[in-house]
Amino acid sequence: MAEITLDKVVKKYGAASVVHGIDLEIAHEEFVVLVGPSGCGKSTTLRMIAGLEDISGGIVRIGDRVVNDLPPRKRNISMVFQNYALYPHMNVRENLGFGLKIAGESPDNISKRVDEAAAVLGLTPLLDRTPAELSGGQRQRVAMGRAIVRRPEVFLFDEPLSNLDAKLRGQMRAEIKKLHQKVRTTVVYVTHDQVEAMTLADRIVVMRDGRIEQVGTPMEAFNHPRTTFVATFIGSPPMNLLPGVIAGGAVRLADGTTVPVPDRLKPHARDGRKVTLGIRPDDISPVGHGLSQDGPGAEVDLTVELAEPLGMESLIYTRLAGQEVLAKLYGPRIVQPGEQLTFRMALDRAHLFDAETGQSLRLD
Amino acid sequence: MPFWRRESATPFLLLTPALLTMAFVVIIPLVFSMYTSFTGYRLVKPDSLYDWVGFRNYARILSDWEFWVPFGRTVLFLTVVLNVEFLLGLGIALLINRITWGQRTLRTIMMFPMMFSPILVGFQFKFLFNDNIGIVNNALQSLGLSDGAIAWLVDAKLAFFSIAIAEIWMSTSVFAILLLAGLFAMPRDPLEAAKVDGCNAWQTFRHITLPFLMPFAYIAMAIRSLDVARAYDIVTVMTDGGPAGRTEILWTLIARVGYDNSRMGMANAMAYVSTILSILFTWYFYRKLVAARRYMGGAQ
Numbered sequence: 001m002a003e004i005t006l007d008k009v010v011k012k013y014g015a016a017s018v019v020h021g022i023d024l025e026i027a028h029e030e031f032v033v034l035v036g037p038s039g040c041g042k043s044t045t046l047r048m049i050a051g052l053e054d055i056s057g058g059i060v061r062i063g064d065r066v067v068n069d070l071p072p073r074k075r076n077i078s079m080v081f082q083n084y085a086l087y088p089h090m091n092v093r094e095n096l097g098f099g100l101k102i103a104g105e106s107p108d109n110i111s112k113r114v115d116e117a118a119a120v121l122g123l124t125p126l127l128d129r130t131p132a133e134l135s136g137g138q139r140q141r142v143a144m145g146r147a148i149v150r151r152p153e154v155f156l157f158d159e160p161l162s163n164l165d166a167k168l169r170g171q172m173r174a175e176i177k178k179l180h181q182k183v184r185t186t187v188v189y190v191t192h193d194q195v196e197a198m199t200l201a202d203r204i205v206v207m208r209d210g211r212i213e214q215v216g217t218p219m220e221a222f223n224h225p226r227t228t229f230v231a232t233f234i235g236s237p238p239m240n241l242l243p244g245v246i247a248g249g250a251v252r253l254a255d256g257t258t259v260p261v262p263d264r265l266k267p268h269a270r271d272g273r274k275v276t277l278g279i280r281p282d283d284i285s286p287v288g289h290g291l292s293q294d295g296p297g298a299e300v301d302l303t304v305e306l307a308e309p310l311g312m313e314s315l316i317y318t319r320l321a322g323q324e325v326l327a328k329l330y331g332p333r334i335v336q337p338g339e340q341l342t343f344r345m346a347l348d349r350a351h352l353f354d355a356e357t358g359q360s361l362r363l364d
Numbered sequence: 365m366p367f368w369r370r371e372s373a374t375p376f377l378l379l380t381p382a383l384l385t386m387a388f389v390v391i392i393p394l395v396f397s398m399y400t401s402f403t404g405y406r407l408v409k410p411d412s413l414y415d416w417v418g419f420r421n422y423a424r425i426l427s428d429w430e431f432w433v434p435f436g437r438t439v440l441f442l443t444v445v446l447n448v449e450f451l452l453g454l455g456i457a458l459l460i461n462r463i464t465w466g467q468r469t470l471r472t473i474m475m476f477p478m479m480f481s482p483i484l485v486g487f488q489f490k491f492l493f494n495d496n497i498g499i500v501n502n503a504l505q506s507l508g509l510s511d512g513a514i515a516w517l518v519d520a521k522l523a524f525f526s527i528a529i530a531e532i533w534m535s536t537s538v539f540a541i542l543l544l545a546g547l548f549a550m551p552r553d554p555l556e557a558a559k560v561d562g563c564n565a566w567q568t569f570r571h572i573t574l575p576f577l578m579p580f581a582y583i584a585m586a587i588r589s590l591d592v593a594r595a596y597d598i599v600t601v602m603t604d605g606g607p608a609g610r611t612e613i614l615w616t617l618i619a620r621v622g623y624d625n626s627r628m629g630m631a632n633a634m635a636y637v638s639t640i641l642s643i644l645f646t647w648y649f650y651r652k653l654v655a656a657r658r659y660m661g662g663a664q
């Protein structure tokens with residue numbers, strides 16, 4: 001059993017603190033993705049779990065062992081690095097078998113397990129090449145193969161796909177998902193790409209500036225962001241955020257436009273409170289071209305500034321209360337810049353955040 | 365228009381000074397010495413320059429223990445010195461790579477021995493190892509480790525050892541510096557991967573760091589093998605190949621034959637044979653280097 005527990009884990013470099021006391025529980029065989037912008041401390045956190053970085057404070061447990069003072073080799077983990085970190089002087093076969101060799105496995109056993117892993121990852125024809133003779137995607141596979149042959153209890157991935165082109169990234173993403181279904185282990189996966197996080201994770205952990213902003217299933221993070229940060233980070237294109245003030249059961253935006261407060265948020269919307277209205281592009285659409293036509297809504301007339309046709313849908317750039325707002329039009333209709341359209345905001349999925357703290361009002 | 369005014373002649377005209385210099389400094393001496401190695405040329409008898417003897421000099425050398433013993437001694441000297449310098453240089457580089465404070469200063473200090481003329485290094489060690497007034501014997505006796513005076517530079521084995529010490533003292537930093545450069549260039553990722561893969565510190569060093577450093581070691585060995593194969597000054601100063609030829613190496617032998625015995629034709633023949641030795645060593649290390657560099661292309 002390999003659940004991982006982080007208990008008030010802190011990382012300091014000299015006086016500078018980069019991870020400020022993280023609490024996280026990862027269940028056995030769970031696929032958890034740490035996601036956040038570059039520099040927020042994801043890698044540092046992962047490397048503390050791996051044992052590649054000293055832990056400045058708090059406790060890290062793997063299974064029922066406190067591993068704070070154990071070197072990586074005693075933690076029964078394997079890790080896939082962003083730059084693959086293959087051993088340049090060994091061929092693929094030796095790269096894959098190296099961990100087993102160090103563990104003192106018999107040559108027969110090593111070659112059997114290397115062949116198995118190579119078959120799973122489609123590396124069999126490449127076994128005799130050196131890393132220098134492989135493409136980026138192939139190196140990536142070798143790095144994954146090296147991690148799986150050892151059959152550790154925990155897999156750690158640090159942005160394993162960020163050096164691949166978009167197409168390959170999509171393929172490898174699917175393979176990682178399949179791999180996890182086949183080789184069930186606990187996985188901690190770091191990425192700055194929210195699409196990867198959404199597609200791979202059982203649970204995602206959104207990080208910002210060395211703190212955890214939200215933990216939850218991808219759907220929870222998408223549908224119920226706790227903060228404006230999560231709201232804009234998860235989902236693409238990002239959620240529109242419009243500052244306003246509560247007045248008479250509605251949000252009054254900067255230009256006087258009013259948007260009714262949805263019933264579920266009414267208890268938190270006392271008059272005069274400064275708030276941020278959050279609404280995803282998918283929920284602002286020209287009337288008759290949206291996802292949902294019923295439920296509470298508000299209609300506004302807006303001018304199209306720019307439209308990006310994507311085939312079955314178009315992304316529309318428009319302006320509301322002096323701010324750029326993204327909207328979506330569902331249907332193969334061409335929209336011209338300058339066109340005046342009536343947009344409907346679907347308010348059952350709108351969010352309200354406190355303007356000062358950025359916290360969702362539903363958390364009051 | 366005369367040909368030297370033509371545009372197509374310009375590059376050759378511009379190259380002429382360089383070509384002339386090359387000819388006088390390299391090509392003519394080379395051809396001349398090659399020629400003399402096929403003659404019975406003696407410095408004291410200028411006429412003997414035209415005394416063509418074909419391969420007689422070479423035939424004599426190759427069948428003469430007087431030549432093969434110094435030849436073998438040179439190879440042995442080379443092997444011992446290069447290996448010890450490699451190991452010491454590696455140790456020094458690893459230690460210096462560890463420290464975070466005063467590293468630059470240490471790197472500079474480390475290069476001091478290279479700044480001395482080999483002749484001076486020879487004198488310095490000749491005095492250190494002197495059997496009457498040398499500090500080595502003095503120290504050994506004061507510490508009670510030996511009661512008589514050890515004849516460092518007289519006994520064949522000890523003299524060989526003393527010369528090797530001088531050579532090693534002078535040039536270990538070549539290895540240390542190149543290996544340190546290698547350590548600086550070493551990517552951190554594979555080291556971390558190895559730790560995760562289960563390596564302890566020694567295994568990481570043995571399986572990851574060392575293979576990465578070997579190309580740097582081969583460069584150092586190629587440089588140093590050329591250096592040591594033509595070692596002359598230190599040996600001449602410390603023992604002059606003696607006593608009774610017990611520390612004779614190739615170049616002391618060649619100088620003796622050429623200048624003392626004035627048999628320049630023979631000496632040149634020996635020099636050409638020993639050049640082959642240098643070429644072999646360099647070729648060997650270069651091959652190793654090329655092989656190592658092929659995979660280092662993927663060090664990302």
Ligand SMILES: Nc1ncnc2c1ncn2[C@@H]1O[C@H](COP(=O)(O)OP(=O)(O)O)[C@@H](O)[C@H]1O
Pocket residue numbers: 013018036037038039040041042043044045
């Ligand atoms: N060795 C180090 N010394 C000082 N600061 C560091 C060091 N490594 C990382 N940091 C800082 O820690 C923060 C988090 O880094 P990291 O965990 O790599 O972020 P990311 O989320 O992009 O993986 C960054 O601000 C980075 O500058």
Ligand SMILES: [Mg+2]
Pocket residue numbers: 039042043044159
């Ligand atoms: Mg990172």
